[in-house]
Amino acid sequence: MEHWLYSFNIGEHTFWVNLDTLFTMWFAMLFVIVFALLATRKLSIIPNKLQAAAESIMNFFYGVLDTMIETENRKHVPLVASLFLFIVTANLMGQLPLRIIHIKQGELASPTNDINLTAAMAVIVLIYYVAAGLKAKGAKFFLHELSFTGIVMALVEVLEMFTRPLSLAIRLFANIFAGEILVSIALGAMAYFLPLPIMLFEILVAFIQATVFMMLTIAYIGSAVKEEH
Amino acid sequence: MTDTATISQMAHLGAGIAIGFGAVGAGLGIGFATKGLMDAVSRQPEVAGKAFGFFLLGAALSEACALYAFVIAFMLLGK
Numbered sequence: 001m002e003h004w005l006y007s008f009n010i011g012e013h014t015f016w017v018n019l020d021t022l023f024t025m026w027f028a029m030l031f032v033i034v035f036a037l038l039a040t041r042k043l044s045i046i047p048n049k050l051q052a053a054a055e056s057i058m059n060f061f062y063g064v065l066d067t068m069i070e071t072e073n074r075k076h077v078p079l080v081a082s083l084f085l086f087i088v089t090a091n092l093m094g095q096l097p098l099r100i101i102h103i104k105q106g107e108l109a110s111p112t113n114d115i116n117l118t119a120a121m122a123v124i125v126l127i128y129y130v131a132a133g134l135k136a137k138g139a140k141f142f143l144h145e146l147s148f149t150g151i152v153m154a155l156v157e158v159l160e161m162f163t164r165p166l167s168l169a170i171r172l173f174a175n176i177f178a179g180e181i182l183v184s185i186a187l188g189a190m191a192y193f194l195p196l197p198i199m200l201f202e203i204l205v206a207f208i209q210a211t212v213f214m215m216l217t218i219a220y221i222g223s224a225v226k227e228e229h
Numbered sequence: 230m231t232d233t234a235t236i237s238q239m240a241h242l243g244a245g246i247a248i249g250f251g252a253v254g255a256g257l258g259i260g261f262a263t264k265g266l267m268d269a270v271s272r273q274p275e276v277a278g279k280a281f282g283f284f285l286l287g288a289a290l291s292e293a294c295a296l297y298a299f300v301i302a303f304m305l306l307g308k
Contacts, residue, residue, distance in 0.1 A: 174299060175292075
């Protein structure tokens, strides 16, 4: 997939920006922010419909966090909830007919079919869980005990710091990317009829992949802050 | 042996092999997950809803392995 590239120079370095990803990402962010602002505007004991929907969404996050992290679990809800809501909105945007808007290069689609966006989110998760582990356990986060087994385990955990964000980024990117390729192949094979069931399946995939990303984030944070016995 | 056409042909062959073997693993994984779901539901039909959620999660995780192969195959097709 080609993207609408825009280049600019800072000093001697040239930076490239994928403008189509940027626009669709801002659109998804705007949707989530407007939903959050509208849902929290007039809070009352007897909630209106929007507030009730937002409360049930928050209860979902609280329930997942309560079951997967033992202590002080609810302080992680801002990262987890914003990741989930943003990824769901971004994935579902791929099924909107955005491609009828012609841009100079590339096409408007789901912003998560760009590996730069998913890699950025995976790096945020990496920084967050390392920081949470350091805050909870200090230097013991890296080295549990000073023995041969402890050093080997520490090396394995350093290796995991590379493989975990890599697999997070590639999983989300590849699912959305493969879905769009599949829809375009189906469109070429039998236009207008064959893509419909595949697009319905892609809506399911959008929710599943957002849930997988959120669950893995929570599992990484949970394993980082867990007390050793 | 190292002219551009040969490299392109070999890359296309490699793409086919990559996605083929990747699909084997993911297919086995989803098959085992479905077997587990069927076992759980036939033994205890009241957990069907909860087990289906975990099944979808596990199926998505094992399906991702085929999609890693898909990404590699797509990169090879561009050669």
